[in-house]
Amino acid sequence: MRLGLWRKMDTLGDRLKIALERADVTVVELERRLKELGLSGKGAARTMIHRYLKRDALPQLEFVEAVAPILGVRRAWLAFGDGKATAAEQLQATLPKHLLSESTEAEPDERQTAHLHEALDMLR
DSSP states (O other), X not given: OOOOTTSOOOSHHHHHHHHHHHHTOOHHHHHHHXXXXXXXXXXXXXXXXXXXXXXXXXXXXXXXXXXXXXXXXOHHXXXXXXXXXXXXXXXXXXXXXXXXXXXXXXXXXXXXXXXXXXXXXXXX
């Protein structure tokens, strides 16, 4: 059974498992990709990844920073459960609803533009 990203994830291990499933990446593949990035000695071994998934250990921040883009998730979400899993979901959650609906106007007004810039700043 595949779990959705909408469920609250309490631990980094839970979020890592979901991110691996959603990205369709195995632990072996993740280990290989991390080795390609030169992170083989930074808690990126298959045995350590399994320990993270079982919640027996916590990875270093360097591991999280490398893994998040591989799996297509935000670093803050993977590390701390902060916000939404992906940048697109985070942006959608922060934009006012009237900006998400189709508009008949060709150009956004100043208020809409200000909201959009504010939301983008939050993602940086």
